[in-house]
Amino acid sequence: MKNVTSSGRFLHMSALPLVLGAIHALAFAPRPLPAWSLPFVQVFVLAALLFRLQTAVRHRDAAAMALAFGLGHFGLGLYWLYNSMHVHGGLAPPPAALGVLALAAYLSLYPVLATLLARRLTPAGPAVQTPETAERHWARQLGDTAVWASAWTLGEWLRGTLLTGFPWLNIAYAHVEGVLAPWAPLVGAYGLAWLAAFAAAAIAALARHKDSRNDARSAVGVGVAIVIGLAGIGLGHVRWTQPLGDPLIIRLVQGNVPQAQKFDPALFEQGLNQYLMLADLPAKADDARPALIALPETVIPVFQSQVPDGLWEAWRAVAARHEATILMGVPLAGPEPGRYTNSAITLDANTPIDQLVRATTNARYDKHHLVPFGEFIPPGFAWFVNAMRIPLGNFSAGPVRQALFPLETQRIAPDICYEDVFGEEILRSVRDSAAHGPGASILINLSNLAWFGDTWAQRQHLQIARMRALETGRPMLRATNTGMTAAIAPDGRVGAVLQPWQAGVLDVEVQGMQGLTPYVKTGNAPVLGLCLALLALAGHARWRGRSHERSPKCKPGVKL
Numbered sequence: 001m002k003n004v005t006s007s008g009r010f011l012h013m014s015a016l017p018l019v020l021g022a023i024h025a026l027a028f029a030p031r032p033l034p035a036w037s038l039p040f041v042q043v044f045v046l047a048a049l050l051f052r053l054q055t056a057v058r059h060r061d062a063a064a065m066a067l068a069f070g071l072g073h074f075g076l077g078l079y080w081l082y083n084s085m086h087v088h089g090g091l092a093p094p095p096a097a098l099g100v101l102a103l104a105a106y107l108s109l110y111p112v113l114a115t116l117l118a119r120r121l122t123p124a125g126p127a128v129q130t131p132e133t134a135e136r137h138w139a140r141q142l143g144d145t146a147v148w149a150s151a152w153t154l155g156e157w158l159r160g161t162l163l164t165g166f167p168w169l170n171i172a173y174a175h176v177e178g179v180l181a182p183w184a185p186l187v188g189a190y191g192l193a194w195l196a197a198f199a200a201a202a203i204a205a206l207a208r209h210k211d212s213r214n215d216a217r218s219a220v221g222v223g224v225a226i227v228i229g230l231a232g233i234g235l236g237h238v239r240w241t242q243p244l245g246d247p248l249i250i251r252l253v254q255g256n257v258p259q260a261q262k263f264d265p266a267l268f269e270q271g272l273n274q275y276l277m278l279a280d281l282p283a284k285a286d287d288a289r290p291a292l293i294a295l296p297e298t299v300i301p302v303f304q305s306q307v308p309d310g311l312w313e314a315w316r317a318v319a320a321r322h323e324a325t326i327l328m329g330v331p332l333a334g335p336e337p338g339r340y341t342n343s344a345i346t347l348d349a350n351t352p353i354d355q356l357v358r359a360t361t362n363a364r365y366d367k368h369h370l371v372p373f374g375e376f377i378p379p380g381f382a383w384f385v386n387a388m389r390i391p392l393g394n395f396s397a398g399p400v401r402q403a404l405f406p407l408e409t410q411r412i413a414p415d416i417c418y419e420d421v422f423g424e425e426i427l428r429s430v431r432d433s434a435a436h437g438p439g440a441s442i443l444i445n446l447s448n449l450a451w452f453g454d455t456w457a458q459r460q461h462l463q464i465a466r467m468r469a470l471e472t473g474r475p476m477l478r479a480t481n482t483g484m485t486a487a488i489a490p491d492g493r494v495g496a497v498l499q500p501w502q503a504g505v506l507d508v509e510v511q512g513m514q515g516l517t518p519y520v521k522t523g524n525a526p527v528l529g530l531c532l533a534l535l536a537l538a539g540h541a542r543w544r545g546r547s548h549e550r551s552p553k554c555k556p557g558v559k560l
Contacts, residue, residue: 013061014068020049021072027174028077029459035177042174043196047203050148053115054208055126062124066115070108075101077169080455084374088259088451107159107166114155118148121538126208145205145221147538149198150531156193157528160422164372167421168460171196176466176492180228182235184470184492185517189423191527192467199225241473241490244441244514245409249507251290251324252477253278254485255299256503259450262481263301272311275299278505279326280318290324290507292407294479297329297416297446298342304332304359312347312356320349325407327479329416329446331395332359332366339396341366342375344414344446346405363405366398367416369425374451401428403436410512413440418461420445420468420476430472430520441512443474448481458483458500466492473517475510 026033027042049069056062078100086096122144152171160167172192175181180195187194202221209218255278257271275295283289300307319326325348332343335358346363347356355361367375375395405412413429420426420443430439445465449458462484469476470492478486483500487508498504 013056013064017049017052017065017069018072020045021069021074022076024049024069024073025077025169028169029456029463031459038174039178039180039196042171043200044203046171046197046200047207050201050204051207053119054122054124054148054204056124057126059116059119059124062115062119063112066111067105067108070111071101071104073111074104074107074169077456077460078104080452080457083453083455084451087453110155110159111152113158114151117154117535118151121147121151121535121542141205141209141218142220142224143534143538143541145198145201146534148201148204149194150534152197152201153190153194153527154531154535157190157524157531160190164369165422168418168464173460173463173467176463176470179230179232181470181492182232182238183228184467185238185240185473185519186235187527188471188519188524189467190524191519194527194531195225195228199228236491239473240517241513241515244512247509247511248291248408248410248442249283249288250442250477250487250510251279251293252479252485252487252498252506252508253293253295253299254480254483254498254502254504254506255296256482256501257450259448262298262448262450268301272300274503276314276318278503279315280321281505283322284507288507289322292412293318293322293324293326294444294446294477295326295328296479296481297344297448298331299328299481300330302331303340304330305334305357307357309353309357312353315347316349316351316353319347319351324348325405327405327412327414327444327446329448332364334359340394341398342370342395342416343367343398344416363403365402365405365414365416367395367419368398368400368402369419369422370395370397371417400425401433401436404429404440410441411438412442412444414444414446416446417448420461420465423468423471424524426468426472427520427523430474430516439516440474441514442477442510443468443472444477444479446479450482454501462486462494462497466494471517471519473515473520474513477508477510 024042024045027038027045030038033041049065052065053062056065081103082096082100085091085099086093089096091099156167156170159165160170170189170193172189175192175196180192183195184192198221202225205221206218253275255271255275257274261267262271279293279295315326325346327344327346329342329344332341332345333339344365345361347361351361405414415426415429426443429443432439447461449461452458462478465476465478465486466488469488469490473490475490476488478484478488484497485506486497487495487506487510489495490513496506496508498506
């Protein structure tokens with residue numbers, strides 16, 4: 001009977017956080033919610049959760065609620081992984097669904113850890129009226145709010161770092177529009193996550209103390225959050241980077257080759273002919289010919305040595321007719337024995353065929369941050385990879401900072417697939433390098449999200465790319481197989497985008513940028529240092545308070 005009661009209590013406590021987590025997952029891409037609402041939904045839903053976590057009497061109850069929230073948030077927000085494992089990986093529906101649930105459960109541990117840490121450092125349970133000065137009350141409330149924001153941000157950072165990291169659905173990505181977005185060039189995604197979590201925690205604190213004698217003073221956190229938002233409006237008028245050279249016309253190609261056909265040997269030529277035809281479309285005008293034609297990740301789905309010389313000749317002919325450079329994703333074997341990479345190369349009309357066949361071209365980028373299970377096998381999980389039919393499953397990683405692709409006055413930094421989720425790694429391509437020279441003026445992401453079908457993955461990934469443009473003050477271009485192929489301005493605005501799941505090209509004029517935003521200069525160190533310092537101060541204050549409570553009290557007439 002006791003176990004039944006405990007199970008019922010757990011389900012009762014977890015039901016609302018589970019629903020809140022599912023609603024929270026809607027805030028990371030437009031549709032079904034309108035784009036303008038995403039920042040508000042994210043903050044207020046998280047505020048509702050934090051109110052529940054702060055007022056829970058027992059730590060175990062709060063941990064259960066945080067876990068349920070994470071399951072709803074990650075389970076729904078990452079549902080599209082089911083498509084890759086079942087439809088293209090060949091797993092039966094039950095193990096594919098369990099795979100998504102297992103990942104959601106693992107990712108939910110970080111909100112649980114953040115919750116337990118914050119509750120250890122701040123008063124937990126329903127608000128208690130205590131006589132204290134106004135100054136002490138508002139200072140304590142502001143400090144507790146900052147602790148919750150710091151714990152949540154530290155959890156986001158750990159999730160994006162440990163075990164190769166998976167920062168997808170970082171709360172910052174709900175804020176690529178709105179009053180917090182202009183803070184991104186200063187503090188980056190994790191700093192933006194801190195600001196969003198602070199606003200949510202401030203609202204939760206106000207709700208928690210609404211019936212106390214200090215309810216008006218409890219609004220100080222909300223007041224600070226409003227000031228932060230107003231400052232964001234002002235920051236939106238600051239330009240951290242400046243134009244470099246003349247604009248370029250760049251063609252982004254979206255072939256819309258179904259994933260089921262992409263690696264089918266019988267349909268290999270059909271897919272490549274589709275891309276050849278699109279890349280070779282005439283320009284809108286003679287003075288609008290593309291200087292660069294960018295194609296998606298693994299547009300050639302076999303190793304370069306398996307490509308007939310005639311096909312390489314066809315690509316060189318396209319480059320010659322347009323007097324353009326072609327940037328394409330292709331898996332490379334070599335030139336070192338046993339080395340296989342998911343790469344991007346450039347070629348033009350004069351690129352020797354033998355260099356293309358032997359993978360010795362000068363302009364080459366090897367993907368650095370590989371996808372677990374898709375591009376490398378984590379120790380102990382060979383059985384899981386063997387259960388799926390995913391080709392090209394074990395690559396070598398390239399260096400973090402590699403040579404950029406020069407084009408006229410611009411320096412182009414490619415990244416592949418979900419590498420643009422890791423903002424701290426994109427920063428390295430924007431900074432100057434002693435080995436490779438000046439940093440990038442234009443960013444280009446080459447992706448193939450056909451693995452995930454017509455799902456939220458495409459729109460979520462576009463939001464993430466917009467954050468990278470905001471952080472770096474650089475234009476971010478996306479060339480994808482099925483969507484979302486887009487051109488993003490340095491301020492995060494989407495200038496043009498192709499309709500997903502349709503073949504087409506996007507010819508865009510792109511202005512390269514120079515100069516470094518504050519975030520590019522400092523990276524994540526300031527926000528992580530702030531989080532650790534605030535948590536350490538809260539821990540010290542908590543320890544001193546408990547030491548004072550345990551110290552012997554003086555009694556009248558007794559000397560100590």
